[in-house]
Amino acid sequence: MCVSTIAFDEWVREVLARTEAALSLVLPPANVEPIQLHQAMRYAVLGGGKRIRPMLCHAAGQALGAPSQLRDTASCALELIHVYSLVHDDLPSMDNDNMRHDKPAVHIQYDEVTGLLVGDALQSQAFIVLALDVFDVYRQVALMRILACATGSLGMAGGQAIDLASVGMRLSKTQLEVMHQMKTGALLRAAVKMGAICGDGMSADIEAGLDAYAQAVGLAFQVVDDILDVTARSTLLGKTAGKDAANNKPTYVSTIGLQASLELVARLRLDAYAALAPLGKRGIRLAQIADMVVERVN
Amino acid sequence: MCVSTIAFDEWVREVLARTEAALSLVLPPANVEPIQLHQAMRYAVLGGGKRIRPMLCHAAGQALGAPSQLRDTASCALELIHVYSLVHDDLPSMDNDNMRHDKPAVHIQYDEVTGLLVGDALQSQAFIVLALDVFDVYRQVALMRILACATGSLGMAGGQAIDLASVGMRLSKTQLEVMHQMKTGALLRAAVKMGAICGDGMSADIEAGLDAYAQAVGLAFQVVDDILDVTARSTLLGKTAGKDAANNKPTYVSTIGLQASLELVARLRLDAYAALAPLGKRGIRLAQIADMVVERVN
Numbered sequence: 275m276c277v278s279t280i281a282f283d284e285w286v287r288e289v290l291a292r293t294e295a296a297l298s299l300v301l302p303p304a305n306v307e308p309i310q311l312h313q314a315m316r317y318a319v320l321g322g323g324k325r326i327r328p329m330l331c332h333a334a335g336q337a338l339g340a341p342s343q344l345r346d347t348a349s350c351a352l353e354l355i356h357v358y359s360l361v362h363d364d365l366p367s368m369d370n371d372n373m374r375h376d377k378p379a380v381h382i383q384y385d386e387v388t389g390l391l392v393g394d395a396l397q398s399q400a401f402i403v404l405a406l407d408v409f410d411v412y413r414q415v416a417l418m419r420i421l422a423c424a425t426g427s428l429g430m431a432g433g434q435a436i437d438l439a440s441v442g443m444r445l446s447k448t449q450l451e452v453m454h455q456m457k458t459g460a461l462l463r464a465a466v467k468m469g470a471i472c473g474d475g476m477s478a479d480i481e482a483g484l485d486a487y488a489q490a491v492g493l494a495f496q497v498v499d500d501i502l503d504v505t506a507r508s509t510l511l512g513k514t515a516g517k518d519a520a521n522n523k524p525t526y527v528s529t530i531g532l533q534a535s536l537e538l539v540a541r542l543r544l545d546a547y548a549a550l551a552p553l554g555k556r557g558i559r560l561a562q563i564a565d566m567v568v569e570r571v572n
Numbered sequence: 573m574c575v576s577t578i579a580f581d582e583w584v585r586e587v588l589a590r591t592e593a594a595l596s597l598v599l600p601p602a603n604v605e606p607i608q609l610h611q612a613m614r615y616a617v618l619g620g621g622k623r624i625r626p627m628l629c630h631a632a633g634q635a636l637g638a639p640s641q642l643r644d645t646a647s648c649a650l651e652l653i654h655v656y657s658l659v660h661d662d663l664p665s666m667d668n669d670n671m672r673h674d675k676p677a678v679h680i681q682y683d684e685v686t687g688l689l690v691g692d693a694l695q696s697q698a699f700i701v702l703a704l705d706v707f708d709v710y711r712q713v714a715l716m717r718i719l720a721c722a723t724g725s726l727g728m729a730g731g732q733a734i735d736l737a738s739v740g741m742r743l744s745k746t747q748l749e750v751m752h753q754m755k756t757g758a759l760l761r762a763a764v765k766m767g768a769i770c771g772d773g774m775s776a777d778i779e780a781g782l783d784a785y786a787q788a789v790g791l792a793f794q795v796v797d798d799i800l801d802v803t804a805r806s807t808l809l810g811k812t813a814g815k816d817a818a819n820n821k822p823t824y825v826s827t828i829g830l831q832a833s834l835e836l837v838a839r840l841r842l843d844a845y846a847a848l849a850p851l852g853k854r855g856i857r858l859a860q861i862a863d864m865v866v867e868r869v870n
């Protein structure tokens with residue numbers, strides 16, 4: 275695990291740059307009708323975001339020898355789904371959040387109906403991207419199946435439904451975990467799996483290891499999110515801090531306390547490391563992403 | 573074109589019944605978590621709707637020898653996309669309609685956020701369905717590509733954006749046609765194409781004929797919709813009549829007048845017949861669907 279911070283920073287910068295370029299290419303140009311919808315789709319997707327899902331996809335793909343074009347395309351599909359979910363989550367009827375990535379949310383910058391349609395169209399765009407001719411048909415079908423399942427009612431959308439139904443309720447740690455495994459975990463796991471599928475094929479123990487890694491990192495990501503909602507400032511987060519507490523949403527901090535949440539994150543990092551054992555040195559980027567997720571301050 | 577009305581009625585009843593059964597199977601059961609979301613998805617999809625897209629898919633598929641299981645699966649994906657669009661269109665920020673298929677719209681029966689999530693999850697479900705193992709991978713990729721493109725910003729979602737931006741504006745007949753070709757035409761064309769792809773392969777002239785047919789029927793469907801919005805009663809429509817006029821939306825009736833709209837529908841029916849020539853007698857169901865679309869009263 276001892277690669278210099280600089281090398282990983284450079285790798286992150288490269289992933290961010292190539293993801294931005296790839297997303298710009300797969301989104302319809304802003305001068306094509308319907309112009310406002312396309313402008314708003316580009317506004318939502320480009321120029322912001324942590325790009326964690328593309329990072330996971332690239333890292334898993336690189337570990338298994340996946341060509342960059344395939345990793346880029348799968349990453350775009352993942353990020354389009356992620357951004358669609360953010361745009362809809364920010365809507366007044368959902369979380370009613372005005373800021374996203376340090377700029378006005380789509381429904382503020384444009385209007386509510388544009389926010390609704392941008393999310394809808396971005397979900398379709400993700401599947402349009404996976405239908406591009408860069409993959410062989412076997413990979414295409416596998417990627418579409420994984421992404422659609424991670425996105426739907428047994429994945430991300432279902433997790434959001436449970437989250438909204440939990441406002442004001444006291445959840446057990448297990449219930450909270452199930453909700454997050456669906457709401458954010460499903461797409462993070464899909465990111466690792468999709469990256470790996472772009473590669474050369476893998477043994478059963480690598481496949482299982484990657485999935486255990488993705489589960490640990492996905493959960494850590496959420497616990498850190500809950501911790502930051504309490505400890506960070508809005509200016510640092512790029513979104514409104516303290517929202518969960520204000521909205522009376524159950525979080526790890528409200529359910530098990532701040533200290534236990536911090537300890538859980540530390541344990542999940544070790545779980546993630548351990549799960550990468552079958553990959554040996556090829557798992558280095560994934561380990562570094564685990565570190566980044568755990569140590570992030572926004 | 574001289575097949576008895578009874579035979580077509582029976583065929584329609586069979587398509588409706590098998591579509592209902594297939595949709596019930598591909599939707600998550602109502603007792604699986606998140607229960608309310610799954611109940612609401614089933615409420616939105618089952619027990620109502622004209623099922624025009626499944627009819628087109630089955631008719632085109634049967635003309636080209638497609639097995640029933642493939643037609644059923646493609647039909648479900650199409651109908652899930654269609655229902656997702658209805659659920660979102662009915663939302664307060666969009667068309668704000670309280671009734672759909674003679675019952676309260678999803679956001680009335682449940683709440684607004686459930687309407688949003690039901691639409692989101694139904695879109696994902698359509699791609700989950702196409703990822704089922706009933707197709708060979710080549711057909712799967714083709715079907716996914718057609719459906720995703722028909723659904724996104726250059727298809728249905730884009731058409732809806734143009735429609736909403738046109739409120740209070742006077743559109744030319746051509747602009748109106750472009751809007752409808754995207755908003756409803758794209759998915760109706762996809763229905764014919766997807767049904768055909770489930771079959772044995774087709775010559776270029778059959779492919780072109782089917783697409784010309786689908787364009788004519790798609791446009792006729794919309795013009796009839798606009799006519800019915802003026803001439804029919806809400807009780808007959810199963811949704812609120814006069815909404816377009818009340819919302820100051822450009823329609824065929826407001827753009828070219830009622831008489832010219834009726835003449836256009838008659839011409840489109842002849843166009844649809846003519847486009848089916850390469851199919852010979854195999855095009856009979858498609859011709860009957862054209863009749864049904866033109867003659868419908870709700």
